[in-house]
Amino acid sequence: MPQQALLVMDVQQVVTDRFAVDDYLPRLAGAVDAARAGGIPVIYVVVGFRPGYPEISPRNKTFAAVAGRAASLAGDGPTTRVHPGVAPAPGETVVTKRRVSAFAGSDLDVVLRAGGIDHLVLTGIATSGVVLSTLRQAADLDFELTVLSDACLDSDPEVHRVLTEKVFPKQAEVTTVDAWAAAL
Template sequence: MKNSNGNTALLVMDLQNGIVSRYAEKKDILLPFQKAVEAARQNDIPVIFVRVAFSEGYPENNPRNKMFSALSKSGGMTVIEPGTQIHESLQPQPNEPIVTKYRVSAFAGSNLEVILRSMEIDTLILCGISTSGVVLSTLREAADKDYAIRVLSDACLDGDPEVHRVLTEKVFPRQAEVMTADDWVNSMNPEA
């Protein structure tokens, strides 16, 4: 399914209540994400939301997994909980898939690759929380799968601003085009 911008899709990753709330004190922090989603919709670019969540009882969590194993004891982050739902400011439309992943990369344990193949997508626009988590892991895996990749640098957040800077300025450009949300929007409407 080709859209007017070729075979491109916007991946909005981990913009879920429990993760967005960590940045709640920063006013207007979600504006670049909202701008990217709106531009994608206006330009017939599929928007695919990705979240991290687990089944009741955490059968996906291995005790050796340092990042996720603690959830099995402390609870939270199951597929039905409010914290794993997409943030209301970016509410998915009925035709926009919500992919559930079980690890850091958007591809890990999810049906993302099947969706992308079915839509004949070959170019991914990445945005998400966090830059050093889902964005980095998804970018690396997408590059290994031969996708063309763009990263919207101001529509990526990380708890460590220096890590965000190093990734977006030094690491990501080796495998992706890095631009702001405004630059991406303007590239679709050059006469604007």
């Protein structure tokens, strides 16, 4: 039987502040609670950088603007912490990534392989960012994949719909938090 892990990706205060998360966070918390109750590891992925942003190239269109923002993603401050509504429990793993994919610039693959995990359940903000990039890379790494469509969020509802209904099903099972939790 495949060993699952629930990935909670980019659900940091600095990210959630840019989205309407009133309905989203309770759904995501439900997925986290179901995973914990089912003995499934919950792994948190946050984006963060060293002070001075040495990891960010000026050629990287996505992250070059981050280095100049007032809300810093450098160091271990409040902006790099997971939103308190879904915060890690003591002992749960938090992985810091340096790019869009949860694998890029992180030790996520090492953590997963060491834990014997071969099935990833993906959640996070944004569907068109970390979820898409992580799904593509995880598929290439031969992980079995599930996407909890209502535990993913995007600033563009149509992009979210197209990804979860047309793109993701080619590489993953797409379901809801309730359906996934009921099957545990």
